[in-house]
Amino acid sequence: MNPPFRPFFFLVLATFMFTWFALIVLPWINLGHLAPIKEEGTPGITPWDSSGSAHQGEKVYASNGCAYCHTQQVRPASSGADIIRGWGTATDDGDPKKEVTRRTYPRDYIWQHQVFLGTSRAGADLTNVAHRFPTAAGLYRYLYDPYVLNGHSSMPAYRFLFTMQKVRGLPSDDALVLVPADMPPAGWEIVPTAEAKSLVAYLLSLNKGYHLPDENGPVPRPSKS
């Protein structure tokens, strides 16, 4: 009923190679070489790398499994309602009063060591979370107790990313301003740990407040010179 072992093996290998080539190798030829784009007349490049603290935050994001419920991709208006949900709207990097609304492109992710596009939207898309939570303080409060803003949230509270400490002199700058139910006893304050700080730096760094050329056209390759 079966072909002999060797032809069978090579046939299976060929079918595997076919999907491997089309699904992985071809996209890699297209996307593997993406470089930042040089800005006209300035030495700058777009997009620019995020801070070291944000890269540390990637690891916190990974090990606490944020990617199981949150995506980091905005689909174009032609595919799904991401733009209508407001997930494609970012604060402009140049002018905080302006907004940039767009889908995400492969070039947006070239600086990230680990890319978390995500597969589930049990929670909101986090691409432009900095637009909805412009300050770190707001994100700290949300991580500490998500149910204040969203009573039916599926998100766990990440209280282990914070510590309670005695107030010595003036309260810390980053002490959390909490609702009465969550408030620590008098004379104590709740402050983010280093992990929480890097996680929030990472979340804020995801903002896509810049423009990229429409990448549906030919993809620019790195210059040979």
Next chain:
Amino acid sequence: MAKPPYIPPADHGFISTDPELAAVDASVRWPVLVCFLSAVHWMVVGTFLLVYASSLTHPQDTFPIIGLLVKLSACCSFFTYGHIWPAAVDALVYGWASTAGLGLAIWLLTRMGRTPARAPAALMTGVVFWNLGIATGLTGIFLGDSNGVELLEFPAYASWILWVAYALFALWAIATYLGRKPGQNHIAQSWILVALFAFPWLYATGSTLLSTDLHPLSPDLRHTSDQSAWAFPLPGSGVMQALLSAWYVHGLFVLWLAPIGLALLYYLIPKMSGLDLQWGSRAQLGFWSWIIIAPWTAVHDLVGGPFPADTVTVGLVLSGLIFLPVAVIGMNLVGTSLRGEAQQGHHGGIVFPFLVLSAFFFVIAGASEQLLSVRAANEVLRFTMFRECNMFLWVYGFFSFMVFGSMYYIVPRLLDFGWRSAFLIRAHYYASLYGILLFLALVGGGGIVQGLILETTNPLVTIVNVNQVSIGFYIASTMCIALVSIGNGIFALHLGWMVLDWLRQQVRRSRLASEILMEPYQPAAPVKATSVEVSA
């Protein structure tokens, strides 16, 4: 009123009447049994973690006792959802399904080759290392070393152990296949071989290219504005990671778990029903079209994302052809089982109902992949709990039912010892069946509802509104998983009871034997015998 005499369950007579097959089964008894027992152990661990993880998805509306564990998860990183959920899924996919799959592959390959297994010690070493790898990986996840990549969370130090274990298995399997008796060929062997070949490919690519220690370029090099530095990054950089991850996750289901499950179904369904495979001449067509088309289901996780549009479009067209292999395989398996049920009466036996359900769930899982290959449906369902439902359908609906049926068939033949209670088997069957059917209805339906709200064109709808609706479905899903876990628990207890009884019987037998051997003070007997002979 006189009591009916107690008839103990038959404790012998399970071994194949074919002495060749009996010898083959005996040669793999311990490796297969240890695979099964450790698989069931991981099933118990994974199911418990799954109930826990699922109750963490509605932290404001918890169930009585488990609510304490939910409170614990907020304060202790060890118990957070992001640790429990991947640990549960990995324990079920690698610990339960893959370990059981390895045991089944060993059993089937030796049995179909009709040659007793050589080097069972290598296999046992493989089983031990495999379990060690899973235990290390789960510990790593709990300690916060998770990679955060779906199904590849095991940190690198655990992946290597799994690798060594798998290499032992695979070498042994190829040697066994090549050493088979001439003329022993069956479609089930092709399925097993494809699975054994696909796993190392998938796991090697996934665990090396998606490991966090591997950065595309050194940061110093990248921060130069010299663009030629970007010309040759390693493959696992940027959005390629998402492509690889999708390819890996779907590959694991359709090229590793599905082929093992189908191999067992192709072997056991005709055997149990005593019928020829319906449409048997098309089984090869089903095989080849499946391994060509099924891996393309990976693009279901890519639609609309930051990827080349042509890859996604071609992928959707190809994965849309999945009805072809699903129809052929469904005709083969479901057709044969329905004919068998018609002849044997509904729900006859203990093995067959599980296998029939497994064949049915294969077709349903194929249909759900077909649904996801339609672009409009995919856009709605992509990010919802429908995907979870699809995964559950593969791992639990299709694969686990196949494993249950196969274990009910194989374990008595390995031990020459019967299952203890027909009632427990029935309870297991109905708890699992209603658990999975309710799960499909509620979580699949919940996914559709959640998707329709997520993708509505009303700009005022936010994630808060979506959560208000989906929270009910999360609670329902916890209840369904709890029902499934009751079934799983019954199965685990029953298997444990059976193995303990068997061990007790073995010990008793050997004690009996030793008592006979330890009676040297009977010098009279041979003398008597000779005297009788003399007198005669």
